[in-house]
Amino acid sequence: MEKKNKIGDNLKSVFKGNTMLFILVGVMILFEILIRIGDHGSLFAPANITNIIRQNSYVAILATGMLLCILTGGNIDLSVGSVVALVGALAGVFIVTLEMPIWLSICLCLLMGTLIGAFHGFFIAYVHIPPFITTLAGMLLWRGVATIVLDGKPISPFPDKYRNLFESFLPxxxxxxxxxxxxxxxxxxxxxxxxxxxxxxxxxxxxxxxxxxxxxxxxxxxxxxxxxxxxxxxxxxxxxxxxxxxxxxxxxxxxxGLPVVLILLAIIVAAYAYFTQNTVPGRYLYAIGGNAKAAKLSGINTDNVMFFAYTNMGFISAVAALVTISRMNSAQPTAGQNYEMDAIASCFIGGASAYGGTGTVGGAVIGAIFMGVLNNGMSILGIDMNWQRAVKGLVLLGAVIFDVVSKKKRTSK
Structure with a gap:
């Protein structure tokens, strides 16, 4: 009897620690049943699983960077979609128009994204302008600059050598x-x-x-x-x-086989999961989100940590931009619209706290996959796009309500 109780406790512990993963599996099974009943094919078709990964890789990449901002106290970055558009535009100019070497163009794009993130980070961390206002200004600014760079016209196609870096398969x-x-x-x-x-x-x-x-x-x-x-x-x-x-x-x-973009995503997730869970600077993010004043009094330079979080977000946005233009095979001034919303929603659905200090990289990625499955499943079922937005909004609201209620219960004990 004691052995059975022990096994039950272990299973409960696993379920509690991986709740979102089990919910994701449950939602996928539900969609599979509905799709089969409607004779629309199968959600679990191998080609469809591959497409879910490829179509949502940018969300998972952005979510890893967004998580670091959210950990600092529920802060977000509203500019990431516009940064994706601008970096994509610059990549189009470098690679297609000027025919610069691909690796040099990639390095310049990553540098530009990092500099944009540092620009935001400077005003947030050292001038102490609220992140919401700073990144809202960035959202308008960089979208405008992207349109100016492209002159309102898309640049395409990209060379196969570039696209193979993100769109090919192994072996x-x-x-x-x-x-x-x-x-x-x-x-x-x-x-x-x-x-x-x-x-x-x-x-x-x-x-x-x-x-x-x-x-x-x-x-x-x-x-x-x-x-x-x-x-x-x-x-x-x-x-x-x-x-x-x-x-x-x-x-x-x-x-x-394995999409190359999945390998890139795995490297990013592994690196950031290790950074947040096993390094001192990574734990600083959680400390600031838990209690910024206490963290500062304990000797943590909170300004530097905030600067790093937003500089890193710019870098991650540049990586997402390179993936996006490869997938679309064009650089467009409208690219990246609502990307910030997808990334923010992924983090909260994946267990990040709206107050900061709680969340994991793995949870954010599962949240991104959850969003992708919702999009894919509802599209296969032929559900209207407006209803899809409504469902995603309700899911996000439910995730945040769950976080708020859980926190109230913990503090009341």
Missing amino acids: NPSDATIEKFGELDIFDEFVDKYTFMVTLIITAICILAYVVLEIVSRRKKIKNNYTVSSKGSFIAKLCVLSIVILILGQFLARDR
């Missing part, structure tokens, strides 16, 4: 191999089997790396006398998340 046969054997039916069969096997092998390596890193992190926390979850709940969490990664891997293996 991917070379052009020479395709030209030599592409007409043979047996070649297509071989590529499909090769893609399936290599993708599953990469998936298995990712699972192994995840398990090892989690074990190492847990041991470090125990060594430093931090509170950790029970051994049973830790193992259950590893099993659940490993199964999720494996299921995702087999979907991708049955399509075209």
